Amino acid sequence: MAQVRVRFAPSPTGPLHIGGVRTALYNYLFAKKNDGLFILRIEDTDKARFVEGAEKYIMESLNWCGIIVDEGINEGGDYGPYRQIDRKEIYRQYADILVDSGDAYYAFDTPEQLESLRRKSENAGQTFIYNAATRESLDNSVSIQEAVWKEKLTRGEPYVIRYKMPHNEDIHFDDIIRGNIVVNTSTLDDKVLFKSDGMPTYHLANIVDDHLMKISHVIRGEEWLPSLPLHVMVYRSYGWDPPHFAHLPLLLKPDGKGKLSKRDGDKMGFPVFPLFWPYGETAKGYREEGYYPDAFVNMLALLGWNPGTEQEIFSIKELTEAFSIDRVGKSGSRFDPEKAKWFNHQYLQKRSNNQLALELREFLRAQGYHIDIVRLEVLISLVKERVSFVKDIWEQTDFFFKAPETYDQEVIKKRWKEDSLSLLLELRSLLEKMDDFEAVRTEPVVKKWIMDKGYNTGAIMNVFRLVIVGTLRGPRMFDIISWIGKEETLKRIDKGLSVIGKY
RNA sequence: GGUCCGUUUGUCUAGGGGUCAGGACGGUAGAUUCUCAGUCUACAGACGACGGUUCGAUUCCGUCACGGACUACCA
Numbered sequence: 001m002a003q004v005r006v007r008f009a010p011s012p013t014g015p016l017h018i019g020g021v022r023t024a025l026y027n028y029l030f031a032k033k034n035d036g037l038f039i040l041r042i043e044d045t046d047k048a049r050f051v052e053g054a055e056k057y058i059m060e061s062l063n064w065c066g067i068i069v070d071e072g073i074n075e076g077g078d079y080g081p082y083r084q085i086d087r088k089e090i091y092r093q094y095a096d097i098l099v100d101s102g103d104a105y106y107a108f109d110t111p112e113q114l115e116s117l118r119r120k121s122e123n124a125g126q127t128f129i130y131n132a133a134t135r136e137s138l139d140n141s142v143s144i145q146e147a148v149w150k151e152k153l154t155r156g157e158p159y160v161i162r163y164k165m166p167h168n169e170d171i172h173f174d175d176i177i178r179g180n181i182v183v184n185t186s187t188l189d190d191k192v193l194f195k196s197d198g199m200p201t202y203h204l205a206n207i208v209d210d211h212l213m214k215i216s217h218v219i220r221g222e223e224w225l226p227s228l229p230l231h232v233m234v235y236r237s238y239g240w241d242p243p244h245f246a247h248l249p250l251l252l253k254p255d256g257k258g259k260l261s262k263r264d265g266d267k268m269g270f271p272v273f274p275l276f277w278p279y280g281e282t283a284k285g286y287r288e289e290g291y292y293p294d295a296f297v298n299m300l301a302l303l304g305w306n307p308g309t310e311q312e313i314f315s316i317k318e319l320t321e322a323f324s325i326d327r328v329g330k331s332g333s334r335f336d337p338e339k340a341k342w343f344n345h346q347y348l349q350k351r352s353n354n355q356l357a358l359e360l361r362e363f364l365r366a367q368g369y370h371i372d373i374v375r376l377e378v379l380i381s382l383v384k385e386r387v388s389f390v391k392d393i394w395e396q397t398d399f400f401f402k403a404p405e406t407y408d409q410e411v412i413k414k415r416w417k418e419d420s421l422s423l424l425l426e427l428r429s430l431l432e433k434m435d436d437f438e439a440v441r442t443e444p445v446v447k448k449w450i451m452d453k454g455y456n457t458g459a460i461m462n463v464f465r466l467v468i469v470g471t472l473r474g475p476r477m478f479d480i481i482s483w484i485g486k487e488e489t490l491k492r493i494d495k496g497l498s499v500i501g502k503y
Numbered sequence: 504g505g506u507c508c509g510u511u512u513g514u515c516u517a518g519g520g521g522u523c524a525g526g527a528c529g530g531u532a533g534a535u536u537c538u539c540a541g542u543c544u545a546c547a548g549a550c551g552a553c554g555g556u557u558c559g560a561u562u563c564c565g566u567c568a569c570g571g572a573c574u575a576c577c578a
């Protein structure tokens with residue numbers, strides 16, 4: 001097989017959607033699996049939709065995911081430039097080739113004229129198509145005299161170049177994922193290849209660049225499937241061998257209908273973008289929400305692809321070995337934010353306590369706490385398996401750092417009995433007498449005291465937890481007080497008694 | 504409306520002419536415990552519908568229904 005070269009070709013029109021990231025990922029995995037190269041091309045032919053910062057965002061996103069670009073704007077390569085705006089002259093030349101060969105023509109119809117024709121057809125319950133059936137009656141170099149359109153051209157009248165779609169011809173083509181597809185050209189229109197602003201449309205730029213950049217496989221979203229017959233025809237007109245095509249199914253909303261959009265994320269509280277988008281209307285990102293890039297990538301890879309085994313956890317390296325385009329599904333995948341969290345949980349469990357302590361220290365610094373790394377490791381060992389994100393550790397352990405400010409009224413009502421005060425006082429003096437307080441973690445002193453006195457464990461431990469934590473949650477009490485120390489433990493008992501003791 | 508694509512539990516999916524239709528997320532229950540969470544165990548839950556082909560269809564074919572994409576001088 002010839003050298004595998006794939007490209008990811010986003011438009012810099014805003015932040016990169018996770019569907020786009022998945023497309024990039026599948027391209028990358030396919031390339032690496034087949035010892036190929038991954039090319040990043042920026043498709044910025046639409047001046048009107050260009051958004052400042054989007055290009056940088058795309059690159060940062062890929063970088064965060066661990067998707068390494070082999071050829072691109074920053075990386076260089078033998079087939080540049082890799083920004084379409086810088087290839088402007090190339091497209092003009094290739095558009096002319098098609099006009100000269102008679103496969104494309106000049107059209108002078110204004111957008112307003114076309115719009116009105118479309119409306120008229122719509123009112124009549126039909127669809128206006130600019131093709132063999134209508135072009136003779138429209139304003140273009142096929143329908144009017146050569147002398148006339150040449151004069152329009154020299155006068156500088158605005159025009160576009162349209163592809164001359166043949167009449168009533170069945171086009172057969174293959175898609176790696178969907179198999180053979182047949183479309184009749186009569187249902188297709190004479191697509192604009194070259195715009196009046198001097199820039200090509202996607203259809204022209206895409207084909208010319210893929211050919212010039214020697215792209216072997218085009219892996220892109222399903223939204224491009226309807227224009228595949230056009231692309232196949234244009235390749236044929238140029239006499240070029242088309243690349244192989246694979247159209248990926250779309251990512252769908254977690255609920256309801258349609259494809260995943262930014263709105264869904266806002267509504268249901270999960271990010272739809274890999275990174276935070278800081279411009280204009282801001283958007284949340286997976287990175288900032290605390291996801292690990294390898295967990296994010298793993299989750300995305302399994303959304304629409306599966307290895308055929310029951311393995312679910314894959315490093316990106318393992319993915320490049322296991323990936324196969326044949327195992328990409330045909331139908332759209334509904335995005336499940338819960339499963340995304342599960343993946344992060346799995347990856348967090350695999351991290352060492354030391355690594356997590358380092359991450360947590362950063363987080364705590366922002367909260368104004370400066371805690372010794374060894375103490376943080378102990379803390380992490382207590383709550384690690386119950387959290388999915390580093391920020392969850394804080395939510396699970398805030399009471400380790402600060403005494404409760406309020407006490408859960410429900411718990412007081414249910415658990416605070418007449419003897420609670422005296423029991424806690426007894427416990428207090430027991431703890432106060434301990435020389436090696438940290439040992440409370442493993443030494444059954446308290447248990448022994450409860451047994452000897454014949455007390456009820458629940459009756460004591462629950463109110464004890466109430467004064468230390470403020471409510472009924474958290475790890476084992478002995479782990480908590482061992483960590484916060486004797487002084488703090490006694491202080492919290494005293495405070496609790498003085499506040500709740502009145503009841 | 505038209506063209507094309509798709510349809511296995513609530514979700515991601517495996518499978519494939521005869522299987523107990525498998526796994527994961529989520530859900531429920533029990534166990535564990537001083538609490539929550541977690542963990543472990545168990546349980547519930549699917550081949551869109553209807554016709555064919557066949558000894559036999561979830562798997563092949565057809566029709567319908569539903570879902571999706573596209574239908575721009577946007578990508």
